[in-house]
Every structure is written in structure tokens, then in C-alpha cells.
Amino acid sequence: MVHAVRRLQAIQNALTDNPVSADKKVDEFILPDGAVMTVRSALVDSTPQTTLVYIDGLVVCEYRILDRTAQLVISAVGTEFEHTASHVPTFPVIEIFLSSSGLPQTPRHDISVKDMWATVYALFTLYHVQETIPVVLSQQISNCEELCSYLLRSGLGRTAHAPTASKEEMYLHRATFWQGAGTQGYHPRGWLPPSSISPLSVAPFPYIQSFTRTPTVIAVHPLRPQKPEPGEIILRRFCPSIGETLEFKYFDLRSGSETSEHLDVFHRWHNSERVNRGWGERGSLEKHRTYITNVMNDPAVLPVMMSWNGEHMGYAEITYLKENHVAAYIPGGLGDWDRGLHVLVGEDKFRGTERTNLWHRALIHYCFLADPRTEHVMGEPKADNASILKVDFDSAMHIATIFDFPYKRSALTCVTRERFFRLDLL
Template sequence: MTSAAAAGSTADIWTEMERAFADPECQTYRLPAGMPLRAMRCARPDGTVSRAGFFQSAPLWLAHEPQGWLGAQDVPGPEGRDHPLRAPKPEGLVYERHDPVARLTVSFRSVDIGRDLDRFFHWQNDPRVAFFWEENKPRDELRAYLEGRAADPHCLPLIGCFDGDEAGYFEAYWAREDRLGPYYDSQPWDRGWHGLIGEYRHLGRRKTAAWLRGLSHYLFLDCPMTTQLVGEPRFDNAKLLAYADALAYEKLKEFDFPHKRSALMRCRRSEFFGRVL
């Protein structure tokens, strides 16, 4: 157990806990005497903070307020899959964290079409990316694609960065409203994602694991009601599927979309915070 010697500001304590929990052997942190427990929302009655509680609660990495409950009634969804009213999508930087395992900073920001269209065009027209995404199209069509994603309330298009350098494109989505929704027992707060690394210099096991950790962490932080993440990569995407167990994702089944055969993947909140961070 790690403890602080003296009480400091709340921000100082969060930072101190982050340093302590960078050691994977550290499972519990004792708050300094006199620290009001209500100031640390993950504190237990005995004045301690668990590792899992810290990584689900610390306001160090999320750059906007978490999604909250916006209304008592659901709103109509596709094919009868009604869902909660979603908050407006965040803009700009949404998440940033130094990954001590990969020894780099992972961040995500919302897509800015004027800024990002050229790199998105370049990435999608790389044969390596096009094999899985099948979006190797002209620039104007890809602009329309991004505009559609930006206007869609169930989808959040993101640019992922390593140490501030743009590396890839990601889409976070609410699974109940997505094309994936009819293929499993989708719950109101389930979240999913698609992702690609467009820059060859950012490929490799270390960085792939880093963005998988970072994106999963962001989606769980973004909405406390989200208890599971899901995904539907192509069933033959062996490189991506090889990371599943280490990142607390499990394969539930294979199924067929009209355009591809996919693997249904799931990551439970309890497993992620118990095994990964």
C-alpha cells in the first residue's frame, strides 16, 4: 500500500496517485490524513483508493465532462432499438494519458475535416488500410464520409496521436444505434469502436497495445454507465485479434454482415480495470 505523507491540494493528490499506480504492483493508496473523502470520488470509507477505482475516476485524462443521464425517457432508435438521449459530442482534445508500459503519450481529438481530410485521404487509399476498410475513394467522397460521421449523433470520429503526432483514425459509436445493434443483445450504454493506424512509423505491437488501452480507457471514462465495449472486426484480422486477451477482449462469436464476416468482440468494464490498467 502506498500513502501520502501530508495533505496537499486535490489535484496534487490525483497526480501523486498516478505516480504511485504507475507501479503495477501498487493496488491500494491511502489518502493523507485530513483529506475530505468527498473530494476524491473513488475513496473508500477507510480512506483508501483501489487501483481499479482510481483508473475509473481520476479527472486526469478526460478532457470533457463525462456523459450523464439526460432524460428519464428513451428516444426512438433504429428498428425499435430505443436508446437514451445522447449528450452533444465533445470537440477538440477528448483524452490524453502517458502510457507507462509503452512509454509514450496517447491522445485522441475530434476530427477537424479542414485539418484532417488530406491525411484521411492518404490513409484510406493505402492498400494496407483499404483491405479492411474498403474506403479507398476520391477526396470529395471521403469528405462526405467524414461530414456524415460528424453529423451522426451516434458516432464520434477521432484522430489518435502518439506524443502529439497524428497516427490514425478512430470511430467511437453507441452500439445500440449502430449496424451492430441487431446482431447481439445490445444494451443502452454499450460502446464500440473502429480504428486504423495510417502512419507506418506508428505500427508495431507496442503502439497497437497502447492505442487499444487508451481508446478503451477513454470510452469507459466518457460514460460511467458503459459496462461493456464491443467490436466487429473482420474475422480474419489476425493481427488485431491477437491483442484481444491481453486487453481483456473476448470473442463471443462470428457472424455475417451483408458486406463481411465479422468477429463479435466484448470487453467488460470489470475485466478491463481489473486486468489491464
């Protein structure tokens, strides 16, 4: 008991002693898993000065303050104030790296995910008055790519919304860190002990405000998670009623050749008369490459290729509605995490009520599984498209309203999380 009290006192002292610079030493900072972390200036001459992060007496990484600053500009992007946002705080950029200078141990070449989280913990203890901490990870860290992906996918870090002196900074955000970003589901070092949660559970992507400004949308909304890797499977499900496996993959444009398999199929589909009647995107391969590139660059849209037993069947776009142009037409507003669907079946042989109900319900299922905060999934097909409206109705959707886009009259279809799972349509 006495030992536990001392550990709690050490944490309290570290958090309340009001450290304002990295020169201040953190003594016996106890991490949630009981490991002891200290942060000390290196005992070697270096310019700029480096700081060592120790965990249980071993150096896990170093960092130094670079001779440049950066600021995270959000709502000013696309306006005359984008490059003159003096009201947005500017902070020194910190480089995280590994070296053999002054190390009392065999030099390391990588940083584990749990040690990366501990390093972020140290930085937000030392620089706790900063809302953001701009950082760069040295390319000399052997798992630099893995760590960058971890920071972005977990929500611990985000990229800039406006050009800076260097485009390599990531911004650690204090608010997402204290929401548990990068802990549950990533490593056992978080504040919730593994015994108190499901070993397979993952914390929801943390909430932090973001902003979208386009010719058709001006919206404040949550920052969205990083996209999957090209070609990454996001859902796979065996459907016993037809004895085949349904698979959703994030669209893949990666290819050393002129085109990718996904792009070739997408191009062929959109030049068929049936698909063109619904989507109106007939055109050249380059037109379709540009279309998909723009969609993949949009953080609010997930382009998905659908297949049966590995054979391409159709295409879907899963959107976040808050930053979609349909948001202005939704009566009563919508939730921060509500999703929208745009769909097409490209191969005629995969049409038909049974298959269509399976993949359409699976898309809705994915939306609700991807984030527990998603309460509604919506569509906006043409109001006179009886076939797709029947598909929506068969998936427990209802018509919330009829409205007019500049280019079509649409029916706003909607299903709630509670209704979808209550009816057990899977």
C-alpha cells in the first residue's frame, strides 16, 4: 500500500509541478503498467541539446527542439487568412530520434509502440500548456513508418491542414491523448488495465474538431481516422445462403503499370450504359483515375471495391455525412459520426435481390461496426429509382424526406443503429 501511494504521489508531482520546458527533469514518473519513466538532458555536448527518455533505466528514444516552428491551421484554410493566421499558436518543432550518443546500453534502432506512447506522455507532461506539439520522426528509426501510421491511425497525431515551412510535421494533440488515443487495442500500457476491458476491444477514434471548406461544403466536424492502406480488406463475411464470401477492399491505385486492377474494372463499369444511367461518369481512363484520386484524397469518403469469392462485383462510397453536400438537406440535422452510402453493381451476373440484399446490408453493418458512435446510415438515391428504393426498404431504411439537389430530386433514406440490429437482417 505504501509503495502504491508513493507511485501515485510521483505521478501527481509530475503533473502538478508546472514544468514548462524540456530542461526540467521528471523523476520516477510511474507509467500505468508500473514502468518508471524519466526524462533527462543528455550528458554530451550537442547542438541543439538532446533529451533522453528512459523507461526502467533504459533509453527508449531521444528528442531535440529544432530551429523552426509550426502551427496547426484549420478553419482559415482556403481563405485569405490561410498564411497569416497569427491568432493560431506557433510552437517549436520537436524531432524524435535514436542515436548512440551517451547511451549506457547497446544502441536501439526502433521504438516500440508502447514506448512511443510513453514518449508522447512525457512530452505532454513537460509541455502540458500546449494544445498541440509539432513533431517529426527521424527516418533513421527503423520502424519510422509503423510509428507514423500508429500516431495517425490512433488519433494521437494529425497532419497539417495548411502548408508549413516543412510538410513533414505531425501534430500531437493534447485533447486526443487524454481521451486514451493510442492505448486500448494497441498495447497494455494504457490507464485502463487489460483485465478491465475486452482484450480485443479498441477505443473509438478520439474526438477533436476539424473543418472542411469546398465549393459545396462549409462544415465543422470531427477529425476523421486515417484511411486504410490501398487494397486493404475492411470487411469479409461468408454468406451461407449462397455459399460465397463477400469482401470489401479499400480501392487500390498502387501499381507499377499504367493502371491497377481496380481502376481497370471501375473504368469498364462506368462505360457501360446501365451504370452510366445511374452515375453519369462515362469517360476516359484518365477521367476515372482523376475521379478516384480525388475521392481517395478526401478524408470523408471511403471508396470500396466489393467482390464475391474474390471476383469484383461492385463499387461503393461510404461517406461521413457532416462534410458531405447532402448534410444541408437533412431535416433536424445529423450526428457527428453518421454515414452515407453511394453504390453500384458493375457485373450483371451479380445482380438480383438475394445478392443485393446481402452486400447492401453488409455495407450498413460495416458502418455501424466501424464506430460505435454512428447512429444513422443514409442514402440519397433518385426519388424515382424504384429498384434502389426497394433495396433500401429491404435493409430496414425508411424515407425521411424528399429534396432537390441542383441536378436531381432525391429521396433521403435512413436506418438507425437500433432498428438495424433489432430486426436482425444479417
